Amino acid sequence: MAFDPNKDKVLKKWKCPETGLVVTINQYDQGEAKVQIGPRILKKQDGSDRAPTKAGRLTIEDILWLYDMMDEIKDELTDLQRPA
Template identity: 65%
Template sequence: MAGYDPEKDKKLNEWKCEETGLILSIHQYADGEPKLQIGPRVLKKKDGTDRAPSKAGRLSIEDVMWIYDIIDEVKDELSDVVGPE
């Protein structure tokens, strides 16, 4: 059985909450079904540059409200790439 191949892992779309650094993205591995990923979280350093990505961890109310605001767009995009069942 072959291991993970990063060449087969495609990011199809991405949304980032500027306030909290949380990232939602749609990924597809090889010919598999596209799926939504919650995280990582990319926070800013004091100088304004990005820190290293970290796990999303627990979601704040700001994260939840941001997801609530964009969920229809995310759902539509995921539905478009998954196609009819």
């Protein structure tokens, strides 16, 4: 079975304003919802978004932001895992 991008959904998205790190909850077709860390979306000098890049190694700012967001991310993922 080949990957079908139309079946890949982003259910929830967070972005760190300081570092551009993006965390999403994704689901493929009817599969389990899962957390993805990255990409990183940085800003150009004119304030517009640059093309997404790999998250790469996380800075202390990234870690502190993730730590602060973890309960919200966990709660959202837990709610998505519960049977309807």
